[in-house]
Amino acid sequence: MPEKPKIGFYWCASCGGCEESVVDLAEDIVMVADAVDIVFWPVAMDFKRADVEAMEDGSILATMVNGAIRTSEQEEMAELIRRKSKIVIAYGSCAHMGGIPSLANEFSRTQIMEFMYQESPSVVNPDKTRPMTSVKHNSFNVTLPEIRNLVRTLDQVIEVDYYLPGCPPTPKLLKDAVLTLLSGKLPPKGTVLSPDEALCDQCARKDTKPSDLSFKHFYRPHAVLLDSTKCLLSQGVVCMGPATRAGCEALCISANMPCSGCFGPTSRVRDQGAKMLSSLCSNIDPKDEDGIDAVLEDIPDPVGTFYRYGLASSLLRKKITEDM
Amino acid sequence: MPEKNIKSNYEPKIVAFFCNWCTYTAADLAGVSRLKYAPNVRVIRIMCSGRVDPQFILQAFASGADGVLIGGCHPGDCHYAEGNYKMLRRFRLLKRMLKDLGIADERLRLEWISASEGEKVKLVINEMVEQVKALGPLAIPQHLKNINEELKHFPGEEIREEEMAHA
Numbered sequence: 182m183p184e185k186p187k188i189g190f191y192w193c194a195s196c197g198g199c200e201e202s203v204v205d206l207a208e209d210i211v212m213v214a215d216a217v218d219i220v221f222w223p224v225a226m227d228f229k230r231a232d233v234e235a236m237e238d239g240s241i242l243a244t245m246v247n248g249a250i251r252t253s254e255q256e257e258m259a260e261l262i263r264r265k266s267k268i269v270i271a272y273g274s275c276a277h278m279g280g281i282p283s284l285a286n287e288f289s290r291t292q293i294m295e296f297m298y299q300e301s302p303s304v305v306n307p308d309k310t311r312p313m314t315s316v317k318h319n320s321f322n323v324t325l326p327e328i329r330n331l332v333r334t335l336d337q338v339i340e341v342d343y344y345l346p347g348c349p350p351t352p353k354l355l356k357d358a359v360l361t362l363l364s365g366k367l368p369p370k371g372t373v374l375s376p377d378e379a380l381c382d383q384c385a386r387k388d389t390k391p392s393d394l395s396f397k398h399f400y401r402p403h404a405v406l407l408d409s410t411k412c413l414l415s416q417g418v419v420c421m422g423p424a425t426r427a428g429c430e431a432l433c434i435s436a437n438m439p440c441s442g443c444f445g446p447t448s449r450v451r452d453q454g455a456k457m458l459s460s461l462c463s464n465i466d467p468k469d470e471d472g473i474d475a476v477l478e479d480i481p482d483p484v485g486t487f488y489r490y491g492l493a494s495s496l497l498r499k500k501i502t503e504d505m
Numbered sequence: 506m507p508e509k510n511i512k513s514n515y516e517p518k519i520v521a522f523f524c525n526w527c528t529y530t531a532a533d534l535a536g537v538s539r540l541k542y543a544p545n546v547r548v549i550r551i552m553c554s555g556r557v558d559p560q561f562i563l564q565a566f567a568s569g570a571d572g573v574l575i576g577g578c579h580p581g582d583c584h585y586a587e588g589n590y591k592m593l594r595r596f597r598l599l600k601r602m603l604k605d606l607g608i609a610d611e612r613l614r615l616e617w618i619s620a621s622e623g624e625k626v627k628l629v630i631n632e633m634v635e636q637v638k639a640l641g642p643l644a645i646p647q648h649l650k651n652i653n654e655e656l657k658h659f660p661g662e663e664i665r666e667e668e669m670a671h672a
């Protein structure tokens with residue numbers, strides 16, 4: 182019997198949801214486990230870095246890496262995985278675009294350290310202790326990874342072959358991706374493995390989306406009673422559907438919640454947030470500055486709204502601060 | 506940020522998106538009338554201020570612009586009826602968002618300048634160049650390059666350099 186193709190899973194700066202989504206394959210996980218050899222999956226099986234180092238270069242068919250890159254250790258692991266794998270797949274919003282962790286790029290590392298280790302109301306730290314990358318303990322030199330100045334996407338530190346979008350990707354997308362890998366019919370490098378059209382095109386409420394939207398207010402979803410049959414944008418709720426790639430089968434919409442953009446943009450859009458801002462603002466009703474500003478007050482946090490999953494991959498990538 | 510150590514010979518780069526029907530013509534008129542204005546502006550002609558996708562503005566900053574100026578027809582005068590209102594609405598939110606991302610207010614400006622207002626082109630450009638000069642360089646490509654020095658190796662470097670070359 183020929184050897185089964187080898188697959189790996191790894192996590193970096195992530196919440197664990199992407200790992201859950203692998204288990205969400207349910208019965209299909211048996212199909213996957215039958216067809217491939219999982220040679221590396223720290224969250225579920227006991228693997229150490231040394232095990233991976235011992236593998237031959239290029240011996241893993243594909244490794245799915247989830248999570249953003251924030252520490253020197255994640256960077257090293259990404260590079261190691263790149264060497265050992267023929268194909269590297271950025272799995273989920275964080276590896277793909279920085280994800281929610283990359284909203285930290287609105288603050289400098291110093292600001293984050295000051296808050297987390299000093300100013301936060303729940304912290305007691307009279308000695309002003311800070312994490313250090315190396316410390317002498319008895320006769321040992323104990324080391325910790327360094328926290329980098331920036332949260333990065335996976336493709337900002339290593340070359341990435343494919344992207345599986347979503348927070349997290351759906352089991353269907355993962356299953357399709359595994360089948361594609363096994364078929365050997367690989368799409369062009371750099372492909373996002375999800376349909377290249379806007380979510381609105383696949384949304385069940387599409388027909389109720391008016392062509393002439395005109396916003397006088399925006400509402401947060403908990404603050405209004407939402408009609409579960411009508412387009413959410415038409416009800417004044419910021420739905421990222423027009424600026425977001427399809428493929429999730431409009432999960433949030435079917436729960437009567439607006440899309441918050443986790444699949445990222447289509448291939449025709451470079452900056453998802455700017456695109457959404459553009460489309461939303463064009464359709465504001467007033468024409469004078471004060472009137473426009475009054476409507477826009479309903480969007481108190483534009484960065485967090487339009488770049489919720491992708492500040493790291495946006496054109497500006499971060500807040501420009503004096504201290505990096 | 507290099508904003509602190511402003512070199513005395515620092516000349517800001519400003520990318521300007523001018524509407525073909527008004528501000529672009531006005532800039533032409535300023536030229537023909539031999540009005541002198543600061544040479545820091547790179548003008549891109551567009552068919553309507555409403556064509557300025559916020560992505561263009563972010564791309565300009567990301568590629569090294571110190572400021573972005575948009576010129577369109579006065580309210581009511583847009584050749585495509587509503588283009589300038591669309592721009593104004595995007596501008597209002599974009600300004601707030603840029604502030605949240607550390608980009609000073611003076612670096613993005615929107616002006617209505619009709620085809621006959623050559624003098625206004627001169628005033629606006631000179632004023633903006635002075636204001637941006639006072640702020641110092643924004644230099645986002647350099648800023649990111651400095652941060653990326655912490656990476657062991659950086660595969661995106663060549664792409665970035667290429668993007669910078671287009672600046």
Ligand code: SF4
Nearest residue numbers: 381384412413420422
């Ligand atoms: S805006 Fe949202 S609710 Fe409306 S059609 Fe698009 S995805 Fe569906």
Ligand code: SF4
Nearest residue numbers: 429433440441442443
């Ligand atoms: S509706 Fe939007 S936020 Fe929800 S899963 Fe789909 S892409 Fe993600």
Ligand code: FES
Nearest residue numbers: 524553554578584
């Ligand atoms: S045509 Fe000049 S702003 Fe629209």
